[in-house]
Amino acid sequence: MTLEAATRPVRLHDLSRLRPGMEIEARDLNAVRYRGHVVDTAPRLGIVWILEAGHGARRILDQQEFSLWLVQPDC
Numbered sequence: 001m002t003l004e005a006a007t008r009p010v011r012l013h014d015l016s017r018l019r020p021g022m023e024i025e026a027r028d029l030n031a032v033r034y035r036g037h038v039v040d041t042a043p044r045l046g047i048v049w050i051l052e053a054g055h056g057a058r059r060i061l062d063q064q065e066f067s068l069w070l071v072q073p074d075c
Contacts, residue, residue, distance in 0.1 A: 009069035015043040018070075024050060026066035033066065034059055 009025055012018070018041050026034040036050035039058065046063035061068060 008072040010072055012068040012070050015041050015046065015048055015063065015068070018043075018048060023053075023071040024048065024061075025069040025071055026050075026061045027069060028066055034061065035071070 012024065018024070018038050020038050020040065022038045023035070024038060025032045034050065034052055036052040036059065039049040039051055041048045048061050048063075048068065050059050050061060051057070052059050
């Protein structure tokens with residue numbers, strides 16, 4: 001299953017900027033696989049935990065496996 005991409009995402013390279021509540025997307029091959037709100041991060045390990053949009057499942061995302069994108073609100 002792929003989700004529709006956000007309209008104004010910004011690629012994340014530095015996970016230390018993430019804060020709980022921020023909305024992010026995880027992509028592989030430019031397809032959005034997961035979207036949700038940040039619960040916790042481990043920047044040194046390159047991982048972030050989210051509550052997945054739609055059903056609230058807690059998911060761990062690894063920067064080695066996915067490209068991570070901050071979802072920006074439309075202006």
